Amino acid sequence: MDISVIVPLKNEEESLPELAAWIARVMQDNNFSYDIWMIDDGSTDRSWEVIRELSDANHHIKGIKFQRNYGKSAALNEGFRQAQGDVIITMDADLQDSPDEIPELYRMIITDKYDLVSGWKKKRYDNAVTKNLPSKLYNYATTRMSGIKLHDMNCGLKSYNRKVVKCIEVYGEMHRYIPVLAKWSGFRRIGEKVVEHRARKYGVSKFGLERFINGFLDLASIMFIGKFGKRPMHFFGALGFLFFFIGFVIAGYLAFAKLAFDQYKMTERPIFFLALLAMIIGSQLFLTGFIGELVTRNAPERNNYLIEEQIG
Structure with missing residues (x-):
């Protein structure tokens, strides 16, 4: 199969028929073999009723319905699991x-041999405060930190070599x-293409000002992970x-001063409590590291989601 298209969605009943017809027309005009996975989050x-109707009319359209809202990452990850195309295309609904x-986007993967191609919405029609500004800030920060x-x-519009989506967890x-995530998994050929960004025709945006906070937390998490x-x-x-060593050195100095000069009681000096705190924090960080190692080695199913129903 040439292409698998993954469409994560939530409350997009009005746009789905038009989107499905548009994708099908493009595929037929280019003689692509394809399937479309619509993930109802x-x-x-x-x-979901619309997805059922579309699937009945076009056997290329398949669907997954989550039992509850898990988020866009969960929807994409489930789509990545199901996709069988040589090239995977993701787009919003x-x-x-x-x-x-x-x-x-397909040509850039197959002919130019990119592992991943990300769309660039050079001209945007989003709200400048809730979407454009956060995107610019985090694109800059991510570029600086990740290289x-x-x-x-x-950008939701991306194309992937199949190997990429099978090697990453979202x-x-x-x-x-x-x-x-792709870069950390060893895929270095990451390209970019200027893509058309259209004004929203139906519904409302599902994102708000929380992107300011979530974006920073996500970036910190991804860099750590x-x-x-x-x-x-x-x-x-x-x-x-580091903390334990600093505390130990300070405590050692206080002990030496006590034995050599016998001027102060160790516990009467404020720096003694700083040394004690540093050693306690150091011990706790060591324990956190051990617990982290245990969790890492015993969490093979951290990406399972409850699926209520599946088509195809």
Whole structure:
């Protein structure tokens, strides 16, 4: 199969028929073999009923319905599991991403040999405060921290070599930093393409001002996981050793001063309590590292989600 299209969605009943028809038209015009996976992330409208109707009319359309809302990352991850195409295309369901971009995104993976191609919405129609400003801030911060030079890290329109989606896990809110996850998994050929961004035709945006906070937390998490996810002891152990060593040196100095000069009682000097605190914190960080190692080695099923129903 040439292409698998993954469409995560929540409460997009109005846009789904138009999106499905548009994708199908592009695929037929280019003679692509394809399937479309629509992942219903706990919709409360008629989205799932619409997906059923679309699947009945077009056998290329398949669907997964989550029992409750898990988030976009969970929807993408489940779509990645199901996708069988040589090239995987992800796009949002709100018609702001144009399916007409699919042929070129496919070509860049197959012909230009990119592992991942991210769309760049150079001209945007989003709210400047709730979406554009957070995106610019976190794109800049992520570029500086990860070394991946993309203008629009969080663009929903992306294409992937199949090997990429089978080698990465997307959970929590990590969908914003999939290129970083791909890089940490060893995929270095990451490209970018300017794509059309359309004004929203139906519904309302599902994102708000919480992107300011969540974006920073996601970035901190992804950088930590990328470097220390498989070896948490290297991070917590190093910090623990540093704190414990500082506390031990201070305590040793106080003990020497007491024995050599007998001027003060150790417990009467404020620095004694600083040394004690540093050694306690160091010990706790060591224990945190050990616990992190245990969790890392015993959590093979951290990406399981309750699926109420599946088509195809």
